[in-house]
Amino acid sequence: MGKKVKKESCPKDEFDPLSIESKTAATAILMLNSPEEEVLAKACEAIHKYAEKGDENKQALMRLGAIEPLSRLISHEDRIVRRNSVMALGVMASNNEVKNGLKPLDVIPAILSRLSPEENVVVHEFATLCLTSLSVDYFFKIQIFDHKGLEALLQLLSSSDPDVKKNSVECIFNLVQDLPNRAAVHRLNGLSPLLELLRSEFPVIQRFALRTIEMITIDRDTSGAFRNIHGFDRMLEVLATKELSDLHEEALKVICNCLDDSESMLLFQRMGGLEQLLQMVGTSTLAEVQACAVKVVAKMALKNENRKILLEMNIEQTLAGLLALRNERLHMAVCQAVSAVCQNPASRDTFRSLDAIVPIVQLLKNEQSELRWAAAEALANLTNSNDRNAVVICKAEGDKLLVQQLRDSCMGAAVHAASVLTNIASQEELRRSILVNEAIPALVELLDSTDNNVLISATQALASLACDAKARQELRNVGGLPALVHLLKSINADILRNASWAVSVCASDEVTAMALCHAGALETLQEINLSSHRKNKFSILALQKLLDSNLSLKYSLTGHLSTIDIISDGFYDPGQIKMGHRVPSLVEISAQEVNQHRATVVVNGKPPDQFITKTSDEPKHDSKMKGKDQKDDEKKNNEDETKPNQEIVVDKGWSLPCDTAFLKLVEEAAESVLPLQDEVSMYSALAIFVCDTMGGRVDPEKLHDFLWELHISELKFDACSNIVLIGKIKKGIYCHRALLFKGIADRIGLSCSLNRGEYNRAWNEVFITGRKKANGFGKPESFIVDLMHHPGELMKVNSPAALAYQTI
16 A cells, blocks of 8 residues: 555635636626625626627626626726726627616716726726717716716827727717717817827727817817817818828818808918818819818808909809719709809809809709709809899799799708799799799798798798789689788798788789788788887888778778879778778678768769779879870770789679769769869869869858758668768768769879868868979979868968868
8 A cells, every 4th residue: 555645634714715617697697796806807707708799698698687796896996807897898888788777877987987097008998998888878978977077088098009099089079979078178178189199090090080070170169279279280181191081071071160260261271271172172083072172162152251262263163063073962062162152243143154053953853852952042042133044044944943842842942942933033034934833832832831931932932923913813813812911920020021022012903902801911911010029111011002902991091092092983981990900891881780870981983793803904093184085995995905804802792882973973073174274273173063062162160050960861861771872962071072072083084182180071182283484394282172161272281271171
């Protein structure tokens, strides 16, 4: 037997070392709770290796509960445990389930503490890797910002390890997508280390650095700091290096951000940046780079001083040449640049001479909505105050394409297309071409839009097109007037102004004006003009045009008809109505029971079946004196010419009786007054005739004995109506006589106005040409015609006699 060797025994209080070989992740995760540092380190290392194999493994570790102990171990006292746990967590954090699982654990402060200079490079690498994965989530962005993580990340940009640099700059890029972080980078002087990364030998680091600089220079303060630390020099270095051609696009975007102020523009020009930029526009073989360069040109061209420099370098020719290339992104940039350059009027002509307009028109056919938008905007600027460019567009059938853009789902394209049509519509021939392509229905559809820019452009285009009678008729037919009137209630000042402008244009003919009134335009405009904040020059004009088309409403609301306001058949006077209140129609008044209120006096010489409104093409009556036969002939000719467009406006359920007595008065007045050659004699003779018709001369002191009210009441009772025909009044005072004088004068060719005062006072004002002198006629003077007390007397306006006649 051999000699026995005595075994060494361990102390009784120590456990014999035990080597365990585990083949499941669950066992490794259980080991994460071990108090032994060596066990913890090996478990973390095994988990790290397992997680690196794929997303499924990361999810499995997550479900087995690995992230809670790992997030605790990254703050462990042992350096190796800390390192291995950070490596494991850094790899796992790229999985979305893991990110969600980390949210309640408040892990960001612990990870940020691992970025301290005392930690080794491996810890920095995986800690920044973890932050990069988490920083795409807004929840973690806030935590990183609140715990001042940006400062630590900016310091690591100068790390000697490229992986740490790459992870740090990528994480910063993710963070600066939000405004607070962009401002923080500027505050922490982060631009300089980011610019330094452009010298890195690793393209991925350079790209992330440029993309980060691009984001933070959106802020104006940062772009100023970029200029002060020689940022333009670094960008131009990148552009001048052919080996960095894949970075040229990002460098150009940075330059574009930093050219907002004049100082930067001037510096960029002095450094030769403009020449280098234009050379790149013309010679670069990468369309994306060319597009970015053109965008920089477009931004520079927005400033007048830069635009002058660009024009000296024949920028129009360069841009026109780029339209021949087939690249949609490049075409979009060119259109934007054309829009900016065209702020110079001469450039609009230059682009036409370079045949650049037609290619832009053709871009309206492109399937890409953003490109159609840019093309429409370019055409809007090209046609601004340039009729010849408008002709070129229409010859290329651009008007048809522009109308199609009005129905485009891209609202930006519709806005600018409407602007182009507004510019083109200033020419009658082109305007008709637009209408043939059904522009009115397309514009009416836009009136229901909720986009203010669309409404502004659509109403402006309608205002430009509605000066054509056909356009107004089409606008009525497609039901566009109610929508237009509805926009008068808009709180947007531009929409209100343009809608008022469109209404004022549409009210040019009586048919459309009446339709607008039926849609509530009159009441709405009255309300607008009573407001000092909403009132504008177009709302005032629109109200005036509507009133001019309906003299009954005009006289009732304003108390004044001028010499060019010719009273026609169907005119009625319901009395003074306050502005902002509704004036009842004749049909409504006819339906009322006979009452004690003021009678509505009507001037009418047509039978019911002839009540047809004037069409938009009917000319206004001349204020010059004409004989009755001549006026009747002209009236008949006008009615014959416009007969196809005439529309009946009188309610079929009620008809206004013909005032034969009034017609007879007109004939008698014409026979007695028109043969007189002297202007004064004619007015005086007509005044005497009206006075005799309405009850004769009335002494001012005996006015109360002139029982005109009883007479009017009898007429109302006999007619069983509150409506009284003026020809039947045999006892009338100021208001009745002034209305009869105006009604007859307008029919026989005499010119006079009608004015309402208080307490049934009304008067007529006439202009008398002064006596003939050696050098011509004297200055015309205004007179008030006396129809009551001294019939035929003409009193100078504002004289004591005139004032006494006008007031009590």
